[in-house]
Amino acid sequence: MDTHGRKRTVAAPRLTAALGLLLAVGVLAQGLTAGAFLQGDGQWHPWHEALGDALVLPPLISLVVALALFRRQPDTPSVLATRIVLLALVVIAIGAGHAGKSMLVVHIPTAIAVVGIAVRQATGFARIAEPQSGQPARSGYPDPEERSPSETKRRG
Numbered sequence: 426m427d428t429h430g431r432k433r434t435v436a437a438p439r440l441t442a443a444l445g446l447l448l449a450v451g452v453l454a455q456g457l458t459a460g461a462f463l464q465g466d467g468q469w470h471p472w473h474e475a476l477g478d479a480l481v482l483p484p485l486i487s488l489v490v491a492l493a494l495f496r497r498q499p500d501t502p503s504v505l506a507t508r509i510v511l512l513a514l515v516v517i518a519i520g521a522g523h524a525g526k527s528m529l530v531v532h533i534p535t536a537i538a539v540v541g542i543a544v545r546q547a548t549g550f551a552r553i554a555e556p557q558s559g560q561p562a563r564s565g566y567p568d569p570e571e572r573s574p575s576e577t578k579r580r581g
């Protein structure tokens with residue numbers, strides 16, 4: 426539940442999870458290609474650049490789908506904010522990468538943050554059932570305020 430006691434909802438949870446997984450795997454591949462070209466194997470540099478530019482697509486699609494479904498399956502604001510932040514971080518990582526070595530101090534931490542958020546989307550949303558038409562999907566984020574039925578019995 427959010428701070429107002431409403432249940433969190435997420436638009437297209439399985440697609441969001443799949444795009445999160447794709448992004449996380451893509452950034453790991455970026456670590457590999459970067460490692461390879463930093464070791465002196467220059468042929469990996471264009472691969473890193475091309476894959477890096479392409480990695481804007483998963484968070485962009487995720488945000489566009491969420492906005493397109495906004496009337497039918499609205500994201501809870503925090504879920505929508507996460508999509509926006511993820512897209513912004515990937516754009517920053519791409520910009521910092523193109524800016525060259527002097528911006529690696531921004532580039533690498535941003536990429537690490539992207540993996541963290543993308544993995545959270547991938548694992549948090551993967552098990553949520555797609556909603557029936559007109560019904561919002563519940564988020565898979567752990568909810569500290571929500572009790573399981575057995576807990577409710579125990580605590581009364």
Ligand code: HEM
Nearest residue numbers: 452455456459474477478480518519522523525526536539
């Ligand atoms: C979100 C993930 C990432 C994206 C979108 C991304 C994207 C890019 C782009 C577009 C470039 C510019 C290439 C060029 O213009 O020649 C670049 C450069 C670079 N990236 Fe990444 N990258 C990512 C992750 C990483 C990671 C994880 C590492 C290392 C751990 C890394 C290390 C580097 C290095 C060393 C450069 C070259 C900087 C230079 O010498 O000009 N990147 N990256």
